[in-house]
Amino acid sequence: MPQSEVGFHSVFSGSPGTGKTTFARLLGKILHALGLLENGHTVEVDKAGLVGEYxxxxxxxxxxxxxEADGGVLYIDEAYSLTHDTEDLYGREAVDGIVKQMEDRRGRVVVVAARYPQDMRRFIHSNPGLKSRFNRSICFEDYDSAELLSIQKQILRSNGFEASEGFLLRSELLWQKLYRDRLTYDGNARMVRTALEIALENQAARLVRKPDKARHELCEMLPEDLDGVEAQLREDHDA
Structure with missing residues (x-):
């Protein structure tokens, strides 16, 4: 039977830390496993990687x-920066080049453009060629407090750490407060990573002060390891 080409060019919209880049890397592997892309690798670029000096x-x-992305996925982060300034001739030239390459390499390269939802709508409508080629849109929702706690548990587990019940309870209260105050939307999973970096520094400082340490204590996270985490995250958000 004759084969019909199906486009997989996509727009990923969502706040930072919601998994857009991670999923773009997985998308190449998935399409390769399905026999739709030759290599399945993902190349990540931003405006600086596409726009010349003249x-x-x-x-x-x-x-x-x-x-570089031939046979895989080209992930354009902060894609809206190419078109947000109507007087930016370099950005417009880049968009025209992207449209041409998407047509010339149809079936060989999947392009994923990512940014905030409102910015991506403007980006797609900035060029008729973009609107006709990006036929898929995925919105990455912000994580709620329970999901942030789940991400924290997963990161700890994957790095060989054990969280005590007190640490988990205090973590649950932490994410509930930050989510309620709408402070997690600008960071999502990135904020979880920052929180754990602070907690691990606290744990290291705690263990240094203890002369005799059992092996399991080196991997155990206690409630006091979260001291100062909330204040630091709030300060970072307001900065």
Missing amino acids: LGQTPMKVEAAFD
Whole structure:
């Protein structure tokens, strides 16, 4: 039977830390496993990786990015930055080059553009070629407090740490408070990673002060390891 081409170019919209980049890396592997992409690797670029220093250089940089991504996924982070300034000729030149390469390499490169939802709508409508080629859109919702706690548990477990019941209870209260105060939306999973970095520094300082340490204590997280975490996260958010 004749084969019909199906486009997989996608727009990923959502706040930072919601998993857009992680899923873009998985998408290449999935499409490769299905026999839809030759290699399945993911190449990540931003505006600096696509725009040249002078007019005429940009198409070469765009083509080079597509060459590297051939057989896989080209992930354009902060894609809206290419079109947010209507006077930016370099950004417009990059978009024109992207549209051309998407057509020339149909079936060989899957392009994923990512940014905040409102910015991505403007990006797609900035060029008729983009609107017709990006036929899939996935919105990555912000994580709630229970999901943030689950992410924290997973990160600890994957790194060989054990969380005590007191640590988990205090963590649950921490994420509930930050989520209630709408402070987690700008960081999501990234905020969890920052919180754990502070907690692990606290744990290290605690263990240094203890002369005799059992092996299991080196991997155990206690409630006091969360001291100062909330204050630091709030300060980082307000900075």
